[in-house]
Amino acid sequence: MEKCTYCIQRIETAHIEADKANRRIRDGEVLTACQAACPTQAIRFGDIADVHSSVAQAKSSPRAYVMLGELNTRPRTSYLARLRNPNPALADEST
Amino acid sequence: MSAVLGDAASPALLARGQTHATVTAAISAISLHRRFGRYWLAGFAIALALCLLLVFGTGWLLHRGVGIWGINMPVAWAFAICNYVWWIGIGMGGTFISGALYLARKDWRSSINRYAEAMTVFAVAVSGIFPILHLGRPWFFYWLFPYPDVMNVWPQWRSSLEWDFFAIVAYLTVSILYWYVGMIPDLATLRDRAPTLGVARFYGLLALGWRGEARQWRRFETLSLLLAGLAVPLVFSVHSMVALDFSEALVPGWHSTVFPPFFVAGALFSGFAMVLVLGIPMRRMLGLRDYITDVHLANLAKVLLAAGLVVAYGYCTEIFSAFYSMDRFELAVTLRRMTGAYAWTFWGTILCNVLSIQLLWSARVRRNHAALFVIALLVLIGMWLERFMLIVTSLYQDFVPSSWGMYYPTFWDIAFLAGSLGLFLLMFLLFVRLLPVVSIFELRKLVHKGEVKST
Numbered sequence: 001m002e003k004c005t006y007c008i009q010r011i012e013t014a015h016i017e018a019d020k021a022n023r024r025i026r027d028g029e030v031l032t033a034c035q036a037a038c039p040t041q042a043i044r045f046g047d048i049a050d051v052h053s054s055v056a057q058a059k060s061s062p063r064a065y066v067m068l069g070e071l072n073t074r075p076r077t078s079y080l081a082r083l084r085n086p087n088p089a090l091a092d093e094s095t
Numbered sequence: 096m097s098a099v100l101g102d103a104a105s106p107a108l109l110a111r112g113q114t115h116a117t118v119t120a121a122i123s124a125i126s127l128h129r130r131f132g133r134y135w136l137a138g139f140a141i142a143l144a145l146c147l148l149l150v151f152g153t154g155w156l157l158h159r160g161v162g163i164w165g166i167n168m169p170v171a172w173a174f175a176i177c178n179y180v181w182w183i184g185i186g187m188g189g190t191f192i193s194g195a196l197y198l199a200r201k202d203w204r205s206s207i208n209r210y211a212e213a214m215t216v217f218a219v220a221v222s223g224i225f226p227i228l229h230l231g232r233p234w235f236f237y238w239l240f241p242y243p244d245v246m247n248v249w250p251q252w253r254s255s256l257e258w259d260f261f262a263i264v265a266y267l268t269v270s271i272l273y274w275y276v277g278m279i280p281d282l283a284t285l286r287d288r289a290p291t292l293g294v295a296r297f298y299g300l301l302a303l304g305w306r307g308e309a310r311q312w313r314r315f316e317t318l319s320l321l322l323a324g325l326a327v328p329l330v331f332s333v334h335s336m337v338a339l340d341f342s343e344a345l346v347p348g349w350h351s352t353v354f355p356p357f358f359v360a361g362a363l364f365s366g367f368a369m370v371l372v373l374g375i376p377m378r379r380m381l382g383l384r385d386y387i388t389d390v391h392l393a394n395l396a397k398v399l400l401a402a403g404l405v406v407a408y409g410y411c412t413e414i415f416s417a418f419y420s421m422d423r424f425e426l427a428v429t430l431r432r433m434t435g436a437y438a439w440t441f442w443g444t445i446l447c448n449v450l451s452i453q454l455l456w457s458a459r460v461r462r463n464h465a466a467l468f469v470i471a472l473l474v475l476i477g478m479w480l481e482r483f484m485l486i487v488t489s490l491y492q493d494f495v496p497s498s499w500g501m502y503y504p505t506f507w508d509i510a511f512l513a514g515s516l517g518l519f520l521l522m523f524l525l526f527v528r529l530l531p532v533v534s535i536f537e538l539r540k541l542v543h544k545g546e547v548k549s550t
Contacts (some may be wrong), residue, residue, distance in 0.1 A: 071494075073345065
């Protein structure tokens, strides 16, 4: 078992290119392996310090949560809670 | 006034009729003339066999990796870390007896400090094995050292492993120095009394040309004072550091500010217990009753009781702060320690460390050597169980129920524990045979003080 590297080699490739052009890494420039392989595009990766990046936008959603974030370990991976309606009676009202 | 508090040389610290000559002759004869009988040989054989087990175990570990132990996620720390903390804790007691009582000018340390210091050196040496073997790749242990290498690898100073390394190295260095420097005048005595030239050369080399001049004695006293002053704070800092290995983690049951003082008390507790466990058979077998008297053992028992009460207070504080915090994880761990799968280690700890020592309130028990031996042995077992309880019960069920799991020791876990006991015993038996087990020159000082007092 190995810990996920967050595709450091892909980040570094983009990092070097960005450094050569003297700019930040653009949103979407780094595509992690899991992200590329995901058929439903459920995985997003990017710069959470850039508020306009798609990953920062998703992270600011009220559905976003992290695992054991209350321990102040500042986890890198956030999840989006699934939207479900456990009460079928309400489904009719919304339509 | 009790002998613990008294600062004058109490006659009970030394049997009546002892003179400079009898003291010197009796102690040096142990190293020079005594024939060690079958008990020593039997002990040596057992220790050697256990050491071999440790050597084979280490070879197997290097070949197969730490998986030969029962550790796996979530319980990645178990026997090896327990052994490490247990052994280094035992070492603290010896330094405290020789260093702190020296600084406080307590005469009753004179006849027990030498073997207590030897115990420290051996215990710390044994403890150092475990963090290294617990590394995934022990052969790279020197990466812990901040040396200027071409790869620019620099130690991770935020890692408790790095702190362990510096703690052990610093402590081992100072305790060896303290032990050895204190032995130099006695080694010179052995050199001067050696029956053959070979023996004289052996002790002569170790004595570093000590001639007993006033100038040398003055430097010796200054150095002893400085080393004692260095060693005593180390007792507290090193074991506080060991405690921080745990406190720095966020795991419930470890993440606690009370750990450093609590661990220091536990370390002194187990160290005093080991001094008793070694001292009671040693004085009997080597005929040291005139030098290690009932007063010494009773004083040690009192100190053991005092340290034990601080440890018991630590247990209470742990439980109290869990309830006071109302943190559901802290509460869960505290309750699980008392009722969960490893509850027997908690109750075993309480039985050995808190209940058994209450007998020491009685002066009759303090004078009964068999009882003292059994209580001290129970304390040693209890302190090992306490480390196991603290480590494993915090790890086996933490925040995420999906990653809960049990820990079971394997044959090799037990083999390494037994092997470490064997290695310690081996070194101690060699010490008893080769080096002066009681400080001769300090006993002479005690005789002198007694003479001055009686005239």
